[in-house]
Amino acid sequence: MHSERGSPSAAGLDLHLDRPRGRIREGVMEAIRDAIRSGRLVPGLQLPSSRALASDLGVARNTVASAYAELIAEGWLTSRHGSRTLVAQRTPEVVRSASPPPYRRPLRRLDHDFRPGRPDLASFPRTEWSRAVKRALNAAPFEAFGYSDPQGRLELRNALAHYLARARGVRAQPHNIVVCSGVAEGLSLLARALAEGGVAAIAVEAFGLHTQWESLAKAGLHCPPLEVDSHGADVVALHDLAEVGGVLLTPSHQFPTGVSLHPDRRAAAFDWARRTGGVIIEDDYDGEFRYDRRPVGALHGVDPEHVIYMGTASKSLAPGLRLGWMVLPNRLVGAVVRQIGEYGETSGFVDQLTMAEFIVSGSYDRHIRTMRAQYRRRRQQLVAAVAESSPATTVAGTPAGLQVLLELAEDDASVLRRQQAWRRLGVEGLDRYRHPESVSRRNGLVVGFAAPAPSAWSAALDALIQLLP
Numbered sequence: 001m002h003s004e005r006g007s008p009s010a011a012g013l014d015l016h017l018d019r020p021r022g023r024i025r026e027g028v029m030e031a032i033r034d035a036i037r038s039g040r041l042v043p044g045l046q047l048p049s050s051r052a053l054a055s056d057l058g059v060a061r062n063t064v065a066s067a068y069a070e071l072i073a074e075g076w077l078t079s080r081h082g083s084r085t086l087v088a089q090r091t092p093e094v095v096r097s098a099s100p101p102p103y104r105r106p107l108r109r110l111d112h113d114f115r116p117g118r119p120d121l122a123s124f125p126r127t128e129w130s131r132a133v134k135r136a137l138n139a140a141p142f143e144a145f146g147y148s149d150p151q152g153r154l155e156l157r158n159a160l161a162h163y164l165a166r167a168r169g170v171r172a173q174p175h176n177i178v179v180c181s182g183v184a185e186g187l188s189l190l191a192r193a194l195a196e197g198g199v200a201a202i203a204v205e206a207f208g209l210h211t212q213w214e215s216l217a218k219a220g221l222h223c224p225p226l227e228v229d230s231h232g233a234d235v236v237a238l239h240d241l242a243e244v245g246g247v248l249l250t251p252s253h254q255f256p257t258g259v260s261l262h263p264d265r266r267a268a269a270f271d272w273a274r275r276t277g278g279v280i281i282e283d284d285y286d287g288e289f290r291y292d293r294r295p296v297g298a299l300h301g302v303d304p305e306h307v308i309y310m311g312t313a314s315k316s317l318a319p320g321l322r323l324g325w326m327v328l329p330n331r332l333v334g335a336v337v338r339q340i341g342e343y344g345e346t347s348g349f350v351d352q353l354t355m356a357e358f359i360v361s362g363s364y365d366r367h368i369r370t371m372r373a374q375y376r377r378r379r380q381q382l383v384a385a386v387a388e389s390s391p392a393t394t395v396a397g398t399p400a401g402l403q404v405l406l407e408l409a410e411d412d413a414s415v416l417r418r419q420q421a422w423r424r425l426g427v428e429g430l431d432r433y434r435h436p437e438s439v440s441r442r443n444g445l446v447v448g449f450a451a452p453a454p455s456a457w458s459a460a461l462d463a464l465i466q467l468l469p
Helices: 024-037 050-057 061-074 092-097 126-139 154-168 183-196 210-218 235-240 263-276 330-343 349-360 363-389 412-417 419-423 454-467
Strands: 077-080 084-087 177-180 201-205 244-249 279-283 307-312 324-327 394-396 403-407 445-448
Touching: 024 061, 050 061, 061 077, 126 349, 126 363, 154 177, 154 307, 154 324, 154 349, 154 363, 177 183, 177 330, 183 210, 183 244, 183 279, 183 307, 183 324, 183 330, 201 210, 235 244, 235 263, 244 263, 263 279, 349 363, 363 394, 363 403, 363 454
Parallel strands: 201 244, 244 279, 279 307
Antiparallel strands: 077 084, 177 324, 307 324, 394 403, 403 445
C-alpha cells in the first residue's frame, strides 16, 4: 500500500507496506519492523501521518496510532514535536540483523590526477550551465517532455550543425546528425549498422583505446591495425587490406601519440574511400584544443559522403554529461537510427536542450577559449619543466589536446621498476594503448595535463617532474 500525502517534509514519504494479515495492529507493526530490518526505511526517515497510513491501508486511524506508539516504546520509531514520527537512529536488532553491504572494489587513490583524456572538472562552468538549463526549460515546448526523437532534439542538431561548420569545418545538416550518449555508444551503434550492411572489417590505429576496438569486435568486425609514426596512421596500407570497409582515425590529434595526420596521408585516405566505397570514421575527440595555430579542420569538410564525424562534450565540458554526436552520410542515417531504436537511447532532453542553448548563446565558445588558454599554459609549463629537469625525455606530438606522450631514453625494465610511482599519478605506459597485433616497439608514458584542478596544478607538476629520469 502507498501513501501520497504531500511532500516528505510535510507528511512523510510515499510508503509501501504489505497489507496486514491476522490481527491488524500487530500486522502493521510487523510490516514496519520488516521494512526497517531490510533497510527500506532508513534511520531519520519521516513516516506518513497515522491518518494518511490508515487511509492507504484501509484500517482505523487509532489502529495505526497505537502501532506507532508501541514501536516508539520498543525503540523502532521516535516521535518529534508536531507529532512527526521518524525511524529511530539506532535500533540494536536492526544492527544485528542487517545484511553486510555488497563488496565494492575500492577506487585507486591518486596523489595527483594525470590520467589522459580527462578535462579539468573543477573548471566546469556551473553558473553559465545553470542559466542555460533555466532558459532551455522555460523555452521548451510541452512535447519535449514526452518520448524523444531517437535522432536527438532538433534544437541541438540545429545548434551543432552551425557550430561544427563554423568551428571545425564540418559540412553538417541537422538531418545528418545523430545525438548519442557519447562516442563509445555512438561507435557501438555505428559498428552494428556497418556490420549489418555487409562490412567485415574496420582498420584502426595501432595505438588507441581498446574499448573502441572491443566495440567494433562485439559487432563482429575484424580490426587490423595501421602502424603510427610521426606522420600519423599509415593509411596507405589500406590499399593492401581487401576485406576492410572502413577505418577509424583520430586525424587532428592522434590518441595517444599526439601527432596529426599528414596532408599526404589525408589525401591517401580520401583516395582509398572513394575508390573502394569505404568509410572514414573521424573521432574528433579534442579537436578544439590546438595551441600553436588555428585548429586543424576536420576530414569531414572535404568529403562528407565518405566521412563519419564523431564529436563529444566529454573533453570540452565534462564526461558526466553523456553527450556525443555523429554526422553521418545520408545513406547511413536510417541504419544507425534503427540501431538506436533496438539497442540504445539518446541523452535526456534537458541536457540536449541545455547544450543547444549553451552553444547558441555563445557560452560554449567562451568556455572553449577559456580552457584552451588554460591548457595551453599548462602544456607550455610541462614542456619547459621536462626540458629543464630531464633533457633525455622528449615530449612527442603536436601542441594540442589534453595529454602528451613522454618518450624516454631508458629501457623498458627501468620504466617498469618505477611503475607503481607513476600509477599513483595516474600516468599510463604507452603499451597500454598498443594494439595486440601491432609490431611497434615505441616506449613512453602518456601524461594527461588537464585533469588537476587549477589550485593543484603546481604541486602536481612538481610531483611529475620528480619522477622523470
